[in-house]
Amino acid sequence: MKSSKPYPYPPLARRLFGVWFRHTRVYTKNIFSNGLPPFLEPLLFLAGVGLGLGKYITQSMEGLTYIEFLGTGLIMTAAMFTASFECTFGTFIRMEFEKVYDGMLAAPITANNLIIGEIIWAGTKGFFFSFAVLCVLTCFGIITLPRGLLAPFVGFFTGMMFSVMALLVTSFVRTINHFNFYFSGFISPMFFFSGVVFPVSNLPAYVRPFAEVIPLTHSVRLTRAVCAGQYNWFLLLDMLYIIVFILVIGFFAVNRLKKRLVY
């Protein structure tokens, strides 16, 4: 029973869309509890700074008021945190506890398709979470439109960047508790040393190279440029960093995680 022509299984784009559609469907199922916090969190932060902390910080940072400086940074940390959670705890639960991936892999989807779909989904969440922060900042007049509208696209790539990192970590993890090390050892320091709460240029000279190595620094720099409308050629290097990071770490993440799904 040899069949000469290949069967019309869905093309790559449709397969990736299938994975993306599943995640979107699950996420939007509880639209209230999933969709509201991304708007509330930046509100809380801005309230804390605006009502309290802000009074003590009168110096401008990289030509921005402190609330502008911090606000534009928060657009990226929102994307970072959501993508990191999605592809550590989220992926691990889908893989080991709920066995959702086993169900999906019985359909015409390869393990590679599934993982790449996961990365695109994390990018989408990065986009949405950045957009939520942007909305809040716009409402308070901290950012003026339409310049800031490009920021969620940076959020998309930031989401992808942190998802490949998270997936790589997930491929090593045997128990869900191990993620605690990743968050307190890698993600939390990122918050402080990548120019979100204070400029990287204020770091001691020997720490500065470190800040250039970690991913969030580049996202934050791009977002500030986008929001302030101040572009320079060095931003191309930041973009290059992000793309190379996604491709290289993504390559290892896909190959390692695949072995957990097809063994």
Next chain:
Amino acid sequence: MSPVAITVKNTSKCFGKVKAVTNLSFEVEADNCFGFLGPNGAGKTTMMKMLYGKCTIDNTDGASIDVFGYNPVKDELAIKYLSGVVPQENNLDEELDVISNLMVYSRFYALPRKAATSRIDYLLGFMELSDKRSSRIRELSGGMQRRLVIARALMNNPKLLILDEPTTGLDPQVRHLIWDKLRQLKRHGTTILLTTHYMEEAFALCDTILIMDKGAGILRGSPAELLTQNIEKHVLEITGSHSLETTADGAMLQKLRIDRTQETTRVYCDDDQLLRSLTGRLEGAHYFLRQSNLEDVFLKATGRALNEKQ
């Protein structure tokens, strides 16, 4: 004879040092129901997973798998597109309701929305779940969840349906319903591959049975063949410790095959008259004379002792 749907040759699979499948070969005819029987850890699930690319295949000499002319290593997607899989564990999306579970799954086959909706309506009706369409997964009983997983596997009208212990843990009503549906599918040209621990299930559904043990195929044939070729026709079960040697004389003992466990003695023989005459001598003992069945074949073939994986 129907054309061959699946050919497996000299296929092996090791997980580290554990040999799950060793040099297994078999063929499955199209439009047939093929059943794997075997103790836990015999390699049944692993074998089925290798067919649709969920497990890799060890690169040994002469190993090959062909499913409808496709090779699982190269044509994973084509095989998956043609097959439906019911895994051992229900892996429904618990965060979604019944209809969304199926809707999401229809996207994996790129079914147009309209076609998907009507297919889902049909499948819910077919598995008798129509009134559960908006229920949450957690509200469904085990039997309903199982039927939903089967409905999901049927989404793309598969030519091959792979079921790993489809009715384990289900009540007789649901089990019989599932059997009926599987027979119906087979009649309409679906090739069915299943594993089971229920001998009556294998007997009721399968055209061919492969008994596996420790990763290898040890007996193969239709249920009737397995019975006629591998086991005596009748068996006398005696409960309690009973010394048969004192009741049966030497000439008689020669014609009997005796299988003892701690509490039960089973006496196998082709001649039921002989067994009947033996029962006359069992004063006061509890006994039961019956035809031998697939379970007797299974236990004879795979042994009574538990292995390290059970």
